[in-house]
Amino acid sequence: MLKSLYKLALSDNNLVSSLPPSIGNLSNLSVLFLYNNKISGSIPKEIGMLGSLEGINLSNNSLSGEIPASIGNLTKVNSLYLSANNFHGSIPQEIAKMRSLIDLELANANLSGLIPASIGNLKNLSYLYLHLNALSGFIPSSIGNLTNLIDLFLHCNKLQGLIPWELGKLQSLHQLILFNNSLSGFIPEEMNNLTSLVAFEVSENYLIGHLPQQVCLGGVLESFTAHDNYFTGPIPKSLKNCTSLHRVRLDHNQLIGNVSEDFGIYPNLNYLDLSGNKLIGELSSKWGQCHNLTSLRISNNNLSGELPSELGKATQLRVCDLTLNHLTGGIPKALGELKLLFNLMLNDNHLSGSIPPEMGMLSSLVHLNLAANNLNGSIPIWLRQCENLLELNLSVNRLSGGIPSEVRSLSFLQILDLSQNFLIGKIPKAVGNLKTLEKLDLSHNKLFGFIPSTFDDMLSLTSVDVSDNQLEGPLPDNKAFREASFEAFRNNKGLCGNITGLEVCSSKLSSNVDRKKNSKIVIATVVPILFTLLLVFVVFWILSSSKRRERNTENTPR
Amino acid sequence: MAPLSVISLSLCFLLPLLSPAISTNSEGNALHALRWRLSDPTNVLQSWDPTLVNPCTWFHVTCDSNNHVIRLDLGNSNISGTLGPELAQLQHLQELYKNDISGEIPKELGNLKNLVGLDLYGNRFEGEIPKSFSGLKSLRFLRLNNNNLTGSIPRELTALSNLKVFDVSNNDLCGTIPVDGPFGMFSMPSYANNMRLNGPELKGLVPYNFGC
Numbered sequence: 001m002l003k004s005l006y007k008l009a010l011s012d013n014n015l016v017s018s019l020p021p022s023i024g025n026l027s028n029l030s031v032l033f034l035y036n037n038k039i040s041g042s043i044p045k046e047i048g049m050l051g052s053l054e055g056i057n058l059s060n061n062s063l064s065g066e067i068p069a070s071i072g073n074l075t076k077v078n079s080l081y082l083s084a085n086n087f088h089g090s091i092p093q094e095i096a097k098m099r100s101l102i103d104l105e106l107a108n109a110n111l112s113g114l115i116p117a118s119i120g121n122l123k124n125l126s127y128l129y130l131h132l133n134a135l136s137g138f139i140p141s142s143i144g145n146l147t148n149l150i151d152l153f154l155h156c157n158k159l160q161g162l163i164p165w166e167l168g169k170l171q172s173l174h175q176l177i178l179f180n181n182s183l184s185g186f187i188p189e190e191m192n193n194l195t196s197l198v199a200f201e202v203s204e205n206y207l208i209g210h211l212p213q214q215v216c217l218g219g220v221l222e223s224f225t226a227h228d229n230y231f232t233g234p235i236p237k238s239l240k241n242c243t244s245l246h247r248v249r250l251d252h253n254q255l256i257g258n259v260s261e262d263f264g265i266y267p268n269l270n271y272l273d274l275s276g277n278k279l280i281g282e283l284s285s286k287w288g289q290c291h292n293l294t295s296l297r298i299s300n301n302n303l304s305g306e307l308p309s310e311l312g313k314a315t316q317l318r319v320c321d322l323t324l325n326h327l328t329g330g331i332p333k334a335l336g337e338l339k340l341l342f343n344l345m346l347n348d349n350h351l352s353g354s355i356p357p358e359m360g361m362l363s364s365l366v367h368l369n370l371a372a373n374n375l376n377g378s379i380p381i382w383l384r385q386c387e388n389l390l391e392l393n394l395s396v397n398r399l400s401g402g403i404p405s406e407v408r409s410l411s412f413l414q415i416l417d418l419s420q421n422f423l424i425g426k427i428p429k430a431v432g433n434l435k436t437l438e439k440l441d442l443s444h445n446k447l448f449g450f451i452p453s454t455f456d457d458m459l460s461l462t463s464v465d466v467s468d469n470q471l472e473g474p475l476p477d478n479k480a481f482r483e484a485s486f487e488a489f490r491n492n493k494g495l496c497g498n499i500t501g502l503e504v505c506s507s508k509l510s511s512n513v514d515r516k517k518n519s520k521i522v523i524a525t526v527v528p529i530l531f532t533l534l535l536v537f538v539v540f541w542i543l544s545s546s547k548r549r550e551r552n553t554e555n556t557p558r
Numbered sequence: 559m560a561p562l563s564v565i566s567l568s569l570c571f572l573l574p575l576l577s578p579a580i581s582t583n584s585e586g587n588a589l590h591a592l593r594w595r596l597s598d599p600t601n602v603l604q605s606w607d608p609t610l611v612n613p614c615t616w617f618h619v620t621c622d623s624n625n626h627v628i629r630l631d632l633g634n635s636n637i638s639g640t641l642g643p644e645l646a647q648l649q650h651l652q653e654l655y656k657n658d659i660s661g662e663i664p665k666e667l668g669n670l671k672n673l674v675g676l677d678l679y680g681n682r683f684e685g686e687i688p689k690s691f692s693g694l695k696s697l698r699f700l701r702l703n704n705n706n707l708t709g710s711i712p713r714e715l716t717a718l719s720n721l722k723v724f725d726v727s728n729n730d731l732c733g734t735i736p737v738d739g740p741f742g743m744f745s746m747p748s749y750a751n752n753m754r755l756n757g758p759e760l761k762g763l764v765p766y767n768f769g770c
Contacts, residue, residue: 155611156611179611180611249615271615294605294617295615295617318605318617319617342617342618366631366633387634388633388634390631390633412633412634435725436677436679436701438699438723457747459723459725459745459747459748460699460701460723460725462698462722462723479722479743
């Protein structure tokens with residue numbers, strides 16, 4: 001018996017099978033590290049005999065069964081890590097007897113049932129990780145007694161009821177993570193007292209009322225997420241000068257507030273999503289000073305005013321989504337400075353003026369959606385430099401001029417929607433070179449002439465709409481055209497083809513290619529006929545001249 | 559790769575002490591594993607933070623309303639390295655679009671029965687088109703053109719009844735071209751520039767893999 005053994009560390013191996021009950025004989029064991037193995041079976045109740053234990057780490061194994069109540073006997077244990085296992089049942093309330101516990105981690109362990117209220121007795125507890133389980137019932141208010149608590153992770157469980165006001169007593173609390181539960185009611189006022197908060201995450205619950213106005217009281221708040229709740233009321237006042245902010249997600253609530261007044265300059269802000277609220281106000285030029293901002297999403301609000309050209313200074317921007325607002329004015333040229341921007345969505349606003357050619361400088365652009373605005377002028381040829389474009393949607397605007405043949409440079413384009421504009425001219429052959437184009441909508445424009453024969457080779461096309469134009473001529477020999485319905489072609493000048501509702505093409509309406517084909521057929525048939533006729537004449541002439549010779553010899557005198 | 563292994567080693571060391579280190583989200587883990595497989599000189603994958611509970615706010619990842627990954631957009635991203643079998647974890651993945659990747663196409667990708675589109679064109683993939691792709695029952699688009707693929711077009715692909723777009727041009731494929739199922743409607747440009755590809759299969763008259 002290894003009675004003198006004080007440290008057993010066999011982590012990061014391939015140990016399988018279960019912990020033997022005889023483990024209880026290791027009476028001097030101080031440290032038991034068996035994490036990152038494949039140990040199965042349950043933790044034997046004999047573990048409660050290891051009175052000298054100070055640290056236990058059995059995380060990331062295949063342990064099953066219930067956590068034994070005898071674990072409460074381990075009064076010297078300061079860190080208990082049982083995360084990433086497949087236990088059954090609930091957290092034993094006896095765990096409250098482990099009075100030396102500083103760090104308790106039972107995350108991702110398939111635990112269910114209630115969080116025992118007795119857990120409030122663990123006065124030394126600094127880290128409580130119970131996340132990613134199926135814990136139900138209420139958050140015990142006794143947790144408010146854990147005055148040394150630094151991290152409280154209860155996210156991704158099935159907790160319900162109110163957030164206890166007693167949590168407002170946790171002056172040392174750095175991270176309060178409660179997202180993805182079924183918590184309801186208001187956030188207690190006492191949450192405004194927490195001066196050490198670095199992360200406050202309550203997203204994906206059923207919370208109502210206002211956000212805590214003093215959430216950034218200590219000036220160290222980095223992560224503030226409350227998305228997908230039913231919050232009303234203003235943007236917290238303390239956010240304006242909260243320069244420590246790194247990640248803010250308040251999307252999908254019913255927040256009111258004025259974005260120009262309620263926000264300031266955030267040198268560390270990386271991700272911002274305020275979409276789906278009732279925010280008003282204008283986009284301030286201050287956003288240009290957020291030099292680390294990669295995501296700016298404020299879609300589906302009531303923003304007004306113009307896009308500030310200073311936004312072009314936020315050069316780390318990857319995603320800019322301001323759809324469904326009431327933005328006016330033009331698209332600033334300076335936006336062309338955003339070299340890393342891959343997603344620019346400004347659709348469903350009241351933007352006017354023309355699309356600046358500087359948009360061609362957005363070399364990383366993959367999705368460009370400017371639909372449903374009042375943009376005029378022509379489609380800038382400089383868009384050809386956005387070679388990474390997968391989706392180009394300029395529909396429902398007042399664009400004029402022709403479709404530039406420079407679109408051929410967009411060799412990865414999958415969606416091209418230019419519908420509902422005032423585009424004129426012929427559809428350039430270049431459109432047919434778009435080998436990866438899946439969806440093409442040119443409907444409701446003033447395009448005329450024939451659909452180019454290059455469309456025959458559009459291998460990827462599956463959806464097409466050219467209705468409401470002045471197009472004529474036969475449909476191209478392309479699968480997407482053959483499989484489309486009449487709606488995709490109606491209200492044109494004279495499109496013809498084998499679609500019910502369309503005229504069948506007559507020979508007069510042949511395209512240039514067909515005319516060449518026809519002339520080839522003509523030559524192929526006429527030449528042999530002429531040749532045969534010539535042969536017949538020659539034969540006839542030979543025969544008739546030999547008859548004449550006979551007649552002549554008959555007529556000469558003897 | 560040395561600095562990467564230092565980073566991942568130090569992450570493991572800090573595992574018990576840091577806030578939720580690796581999430582249980584299997585799709586996030588699969589993408590995380592993919593990230594370490596690939597070389598990403600322009601930091602396109604910088605936003606791929608494994609401490610987040612799901613990958614749905616990662617850039618170039620699109621999720622549906624159930625937080626399942628439905629699309630990966632990594633085209634033209636200067637990425638190199640290889641793909642791995644962990645991608646088969648992305649059960650609801652609908653589109654995979656890459657560039658500059660080499661090595662073989664993992665046969666495990668054939669498990670993605672909800673995959674709607676697969677764009678691996680314009681890379682340096684080698685080896686054969688996996689026969690397991692016959693398992694891609696929802697597949698509508700398959701673009702493998704412009705790679706270094708060899709071997710024949712697996713006849714098993716004729717089972718893909720939803721396939722609408724097929725492009726294997728600019729490879730080094732051999733054998734004959736299937737004519738059954740969806741292959742009846744693909745035209746010659748789908749197969750262009752495969753020097754050893756011999757035209758439509760002549761059933762019974764010539765072996766399917768003629769010329770391989």
